[in-house]
Amino acid sequence: MKQKFEKGSYTIEASLLMGILIPLLISIIYLGFFLHNKAFLQAAAHETAALYSLHAEDDKDVSGVVTDLVSGRMLGNSSVSGQASASKRQVSVSYDGSFSLPGMLYRFFLQSELNLKTRVQMSTERPSHRISKLRSMIRVVDRVRNRRRSTASIKPKNRQEAGECR
Numbered sequence: 001m002k003q004k005f006e007k008g009s010y011t012i013e014a015s016l017l018m019g020i021l022i023p024l025l026i027s028i029i030y031l032g033f034f035l036h037n038k039a040f041l042q043a044a045a046h047e048t049a050a051l052y053s054l055h056a057e058d059d060k061d062v063s064g065v066v067t068d069l070v071s072g073r074m075l076g077n078s079s080v081s082g083q084a085s086a087s088k089r090q091v092s093v094s095y096d097g098s099f100s101l102p103g104m105l106y107r108f109f110l111q112s113e114l115n116l117k118t119r120v121q122m123s124t125e126r127p128s129h130r131i132s133k134l135r136s137m138i139r140v141v142d143r144v145r146n147r148r149r150s151t152a153s154i155k156p157k158n159r160q161e162a163g164e165c166r
Helices: 009-054 103-109 127-152
Strands: 078-086 090-100 113-123
Touching: 009 078, 009 090, 009 113
Parallel strands: none
Antiparallel strands: 078 090, 090 113
């Protein structure tokens, strides 16, 4: 008769695998949180720089936008500080922050925090100025094309003027 010694083997194998799979799953989830925060900070920096560049010549106060965009929208426990500066020709926005990792993940990544840094620089040129410059360039290109067409449409009277010799 055959004896069954495999009665608890699946439980032991599962307990050995769960010690590896659960921290791995948690690490993947926290990595997703970190990537979300990094992408969100980059988007917030671009949005803040665009807002500053549009209102650079106005007297509007847009300094509160730096902190308002990121407050309460970060996943996990992260601390973020933002800074924006505007000059006559350029706007610079930077966000610095950290993303804290829980206990077991601390050993996995060999750090207690992952850094979140992003910086965006944008010119303060008004879109209407750029559009008018592009339209004037398009007009110039159209004029040059029309001149080329008009000179190409003039046909020579005989073959010698066309450069064909036999």
